[in-house]
Amino acid sequence: MASVVFEQIYKRYGTVTAVKNLSLEVRDCEFMVLVGPSGCGKTTALRMIAGLEEITEGRIKIGDKVVNDIEPRDRDIAMVFQNYALYPHMSVYDNMAFGLKIRRMPKSEIDARLAEAAKQLGIDQYLHRRPKELSGGQRQRVALGRAIVREPQVFLMDEPLSNLDAKLRVQTRAELIKLHRRLGITTIYVTHDQVEAMTMGDRIAVMKDGVLQQCDSPMEIYRKPVNLFVAGFIGTPSMNFLPGTVTESIDGELVVDVKAFTFDIPAEHKERVAGMKGRKVILGMRPADMFDASLKNPVGVSARNCLTALVDVVEPMGDIVTAYLKVGDAGVCEVDLVATLDGQTGAKSGAKMSVLVDVSRSHLFDAETEEAIY
Amino acid sequence: MASVVFEQIYKRYGTVTAVKNLSLEVRDCEFMVLVGPSGCGKTTALRMIAGLEEITEGRIKIGDKVVNDIEPRDRDIAMVFQNYALYPHMSVYDNMAFGLKIRRMPKSEIDARLAEAAKQLGIDQYLHRRPKELSGGQRQRVALGRAIVREPQVFLMDEPLSNLDAKLRVQTRAELIKLHRRLGITTIYVTHDQVEAMTMGDRIAVMKDGVLQQCDSPMEIYRKPVNLFVAGFIGTPSMNFLPGTVTESIDGELVVDVKAFTFDIPAEHKERVAGMKGRKVILGMRPADMFDASLKNPVGVSARNCLTALVDVVEPMGDIVTAYLKVGDAGVCEVDLVATLDGQTGAKSGAKMSVLVDVSRSHLFDAETEEAIY
Amino acid sequence: MSERINKSPIGPVAALVIGSIAMLLPLGWMLLTSLKTFPEVLAYPPVWWPAHPQWNNYIEAFRQFHFAGYLRNSLFLVALNVTGTLVSCTMAAYAFAFLEWRHKNILFGLLLSSMMLPGQVTVIPLFQLYVKLHWINTYWPLTIPSWLGCNVFGIFLLRQFFLTIPKDYLNAARIDGASEWLILRKVIIPMASPALLTVGVFTFVGSWNDLWGPLIFLHDERLYTLPVGLMNFIGMAGTAEGTPWHLMMAVATTMMLPIVMLFFFAQKSFIEGIATAGIKE
Amino acid sequence: RDSRVASPRELTWMLPSDLDRPLYEGILRDFAQAHPEIPIKPVWVTPGQYQVKLRTLLAANQAPDIFRCGDVWVANMLPFLHDITPLVERDAQQIDLDDIYPEVRAASCYKCRYYFIPSWYNVSLLYYNKKLFDERGVAYPRADWTWDNYIQAARKLTYRRPNGDQIWGSDMTTGWWGEWLIYVRQSGGDLFDPSVERCTLDSPSAVRGLEFYFDRMSQYHVVAPLGFSPPNGFAGGKIAMLPGGHVGSWVTYNKLPNLDWDIQVMPRGPFSQKGGEIAMDSWGISKTCNNPEAAWTLIKFITSKDGIRRQVLDGHLSIRRSVSAELKQQLTSRRPANRDASYRALQFGQRIPQSPDFIELAIDIVQPEVDLMLQGRQSPKQAAHKAAAAANQFMKVLGRSRSKG
Amino acid sequence: METREKKWFWTMAAPAVTGFVFFVLGPMLYSLFLSFTKFDVVSPPVWIGTGNYSYLLHDDPAFWPSVRVTLIFTAVSVPLALIIALIVALLLNTNVRGIGVFRTIYYLPSLLPSVASGVLWVWVFDPNVGLFNSLLRLIGIQGPGWTSSVVWALPALIIMSLWGFGGSMVIFLAGLQGVSRSLYEAASLDGAGPWEKFVHVTIPQISPVIFFNLTTGLIGAMKVFDNAYVFGAASGAGPGGPARATLFYVLNLYQKAFNYFHMGLGSAMAWLLFIAIMVLTAINFLLAKRWVHQAN
């Protein structure tokens, strides 16, 4: 087990800079998720740890050792590839044993390790099959098994779940977490799916265009995104963004005016906004922080911020309903909002409804820098 | 616009029966979703409508016409394929115009139709690009556009969203619904993703092993699944299933005994269960119908059915947390449960917690026939 | 081999350079010989480098051996064969890849097994057949077979390539109202261009270099192609003046040029064509 | 393209496209002037492929009206040849048969019938490079040379020049019967018995001939080791003597200004001087020709005195005594100076066995054994015995049944 | 629908099937018939039963030598060409700048008309002034008289045919490009060096391509004609010479059928070859089950 440290890492391909000035410490035994949209440099970062890409600038340390010039085979890491990269011509057993055989481990020990890993992963009855004779989920487990038996210092995983179907993905997610808990091996996990990131990571590193945006625990990132990008990227459906201005209300309080209506500024943030009058801002509001006013009010939500909205589309999802709403005068200052409402809502596509907003959970961003104000 | 009717359709490939005795009416202008696990025959059913597979037995009618022996080109349908099947060597314009040119439509009319469709779909600025120069979402829209301009009687879509990433999928879902509402063309939509089925369909037809299980509106299917399969398939995370027996409690009431504990039978279903004492059953409980007892009780949930559980894994997802629980004595009658709890829950992996169950929403299935009792 | 392709590998490149010198040596010898005078050709010990490059040899070769006429004939045949092969093989490959008929795999196997057939098995009966058809000393025997899909390897390669094209493209076009012809022309052919190029190159080379066919079926010198023309030169070897090596090398060099150019420019798509077709039995 | 097939009235004439091409093009031009009523369409083919082409055309029933038909092939092609005996007899006066060297005339008959008329003949001669003889001070070959004289001269002529050039006393013809058959015959043997039903190469005298053929390389070292013969052989100027050379080479030898060459009859063997080969280069008419009369006109034109004269002037050997006499003066300045030797050699000449299987037997059955002998893999005696056994087996199983069938 | 596709199938396949029937199947069967006859082109074929076959197997002095030459050639040149082609393909399988030039250079010789390359090589092998012996002389060795030596003529032909390994090389190259890079990456993380990667990833992954090249190479070697024919003609050794050292099977067949018009005999030889190739290919396919990794 070891920590992994990026020190001002750059990676350039010709004129493209895939990773820019990345500094990040993955602690010993931590499960770190690198997340970001496609092309943001996650895979590149991961492959630099593995030694599959050269580092253009900066240093990477595994444990205390700078690994820039160490061959992949000597870094004591294991990687799970997106397409698993199982050797198609070898049996499951041989796939898993390959790395050990090459390192000249005695056969008895290989068998012991394999037996244990296969049992843990529930693939012991497939050991003699070829990868193509396995289902997607089983293959995924073999890929994992191949990594586990090596007992490496660091696990690297590049979107290992993306080839699984939705149900299996959810299930495997939980298994991976359990596995990590049991083995306690430092793991760096790449995904573009923020749900995976949120549910799996001890900490999440959000990247965009090769630049690290924020690295923190999932809840912290969800609740306190440092900028517009992170706020929009994490959480599904995405946070609603309403461009507006900080203005003074009739009663002298600072409020956010988003044309269609105005929002209060939560008491605990008033201080920070003081003096920002006239500043162009973007108000952020998570779909889950809006409620059907006709149902019982959730505790602590002031009834003050209530909007009338036209329901555009309703997507029922069992106990929850996603409603696509239009607020404000059509053509003048109409705004689209998404809200996840309780399944008991009577919202019907085409009808009007009242929506209660939990302003205490709203976010505010500087329209220019896109940094969070609160 | 036309209805589509399956009349006792069979499809056999050699010894494999892909579709068994399917009778289903898709009403004019309806958005019907065919859903089911991989290999259940959805695609086969769809392709029989398109005329891409021969019908082994039975009749398919589009409108009033039996189409069994009509060529695909003469069925007046349009299809959106999973991988879009956009011709890579043609521009977006040519892709969309292909079907019209073949039907020798005058160029002026083609241009008019294309312009309108492209505007609707927001792809008007890409008309001269090749498919590979488009993002996944844009491609998806071109595929849709190609279907729309044909103005067919029926749209067939085979997992059109499965190649999009999570965010885009959610967004496109809503767009498709709006499109359907605007055009009002009968649409048959195949997916294996129950979330898509739930959110999009006017009605959902759930299939398994070539056999239609249930066809009804999404809410009806979610709330009143007709059998164990449908109950488990619809809803995420899946419904918890607890095998048990109908027994009599000390106070003479019939209850469901699942070893680790017993569940009350909701008042409105008591009648149905009467006389079933001793019957092997399976109790179903949706993760969303379980609550953290330490938070404020939801209205109307009796405090009577409260369990003590060991928290195994916690997956935070913003405002909601998925908790994997273990209930009962380890090794003896331990049961795994999944619950989606409010984000404010204090549940920690490894700790104990009290879980409240909304028994009024529980389901009961005959263990043998797997049919729903209530 | 190496996953770090961007690291320039000195060792392999050096090996490549040495190897290509070995490959080129005979060709260089050929080129140099084609520029020598006749005495230089015969000089012993050999003269490596011509004192005054005799570009005239090329003109001489052209003049003396009806080169222009052979060239025209070769080009004519190559053009016919390449077109014919592409048309007939594409059609057959389309049928075998996309259209269903119960016994098509047996038929395809039969077709493939004819690749094992030595051409000499059939040449005698073929000759009889062509006699009956009055095709001897005409271009029919050298062109009609290629228009009738007798390039089985071409069919094989194209079919393998077509199998990698998702069937949904065809289905989409069928639903759009296209006939199979139209699908082949407007959908499949544009998508299969690397494979078509590969088959085209193979056919070009095969037809350009074909010695056997013209040798057997043509008698009139005016119909001869370049390889047979070159055989003419060798025929001169019996006469005392000796083989006009320098002129022969000039002809050989000229014969090679079009093919070198063809491959150099088509090289990438050519290999891609083979790669995507995937050689699997 | 079918338009290239001759129109019915046109006569097709199949010609080898070799160095004689300009000659025949001239003949064609003149014939067109002399006989505008007989259009001729020449079909030029690769010389090396002439026989194969001709055979396939014969098989295809598309035979050219006039084609080359040496005596080597006549037995083989008899079924396709027009018997021109009546024409020859009718026009005996005009063609003046008596003017033709008697040996040539005799060799032009097959079983006493005429199937072709020769335009020139080949006879085995000893060719020598005067410059090399002068360089070593060796006397030129004489008509009464024996094998021994030849060997002695060759030994003297085999030497290395100060500049390193290797000069060889003699050349050796490999790959076909051309040279060894002469020695076999000169030592009293032959390849076949007269009826060509049995191979007699294993007779002691025949073996003797083979030995002489081989010893020049293995014993006397007057011939370059196998494969190391200087480039272009005799024409290359590094070989002093070429026994058994072909008169067809005159044309090309004369195009090499530095080659000062002459001829002599072949040296005499232990049994006789007779043994050289006479071969005809002649023209025959196809049986399928629908206007043999016109074809006959062309052949007469080619072999007329005028025709022969122009061929002789082009470097060929005359078949007509009158032409030889007439041009004698004019040709003295030309090589070979000792042109008479070529006429004299006729009396030492012999035809190859008249059997349809001869070529296949000689090339495919016998020659490989001779090759092995030259490689030093077997003695001449072994080679002769093995070749004879194989040839007899061939004739027993395939050849004889074929010639009868 | 099936009838519709069937109709289209036959429409599309019609030219090829017609060609197959008329130019392959028909002639094949006819030549089978001819192989039991005596046929000299001039007169009609005469049925002689298995006479041709028994002559070939028992009496023909050229048959077994030609089989021997062909087998030696096959056994030596096919594996050698395969190994060289694979090594070169491995070297060429990079994206270094200018790699196209190298690919062209290595592929070029196989594109050369066999007439041209035959002529060229006879010249290269010329004992006195040829390139080969000139080079050998530079290092002080007197080379053999290649084309006229029973010992060296076949090796010379083998060297000449090896020069044209480019055909299998491009196919190897294509195969190598199809090997997923992530397999190599996985292997290097597993601790494999270049050799282990070659043995455990490259070889199994391209085994279908190796098999393809092996099969076509064997078939091609058994059918060698052009090179041998031109070689014999240009070197002056005569077809198959010297002493049948380069008398390849098909060359022998050609001589019999087209030089001497033993068409029946030629047909019999052709059929024996066809059967031999089929047997060899069948064995090859059977053995392949043990070592060829099937992709799907």
Ligand SMILES: Nc1ncnc2c1ncn2[C@@H]1O[C@H](COP(=O)(O)OP(=O)(O)OP(=O)(O)O)[C@@H](O)[C@H]1O
């Ligand atoms: N070998 C390469 N050559 C040039 N550019 C590259 C190369 N590999 C990656 N890039 C570029 O670097 C950037 C980062 O790529 P990377 O694969 O790390 O993205 P990613 O975050 O993993 O995306 P995804 O989610 O799509 O896998 C992209 O813009 C990509 O185009």
Ligand SMILES: Nc1ncnc2c1ncn2[C@@H]1O[C@H](COP(=O)(O)OP(=O)(O)OP(=O)(O)O)[C@@H](O)[C@H]1O
């Ligand atoms: N051409 C065919 N030949 C034989 N069996 C087939 C064929 N096509 C489909 N099947 C079988 O028919 C069954 C239904 O296949 P179908 O493609 O309709 O499933 P599906 O519900 O669309 O699954 P998925 O979600 O994986 O696309 C499967 O068992 C499949 O294996």
Ligand SMILES: [Mg+2]
């Ligand atoms: Mg990536």
Ligand SMILES: [Mg+2]
């Ligand atoms: Mg499907």
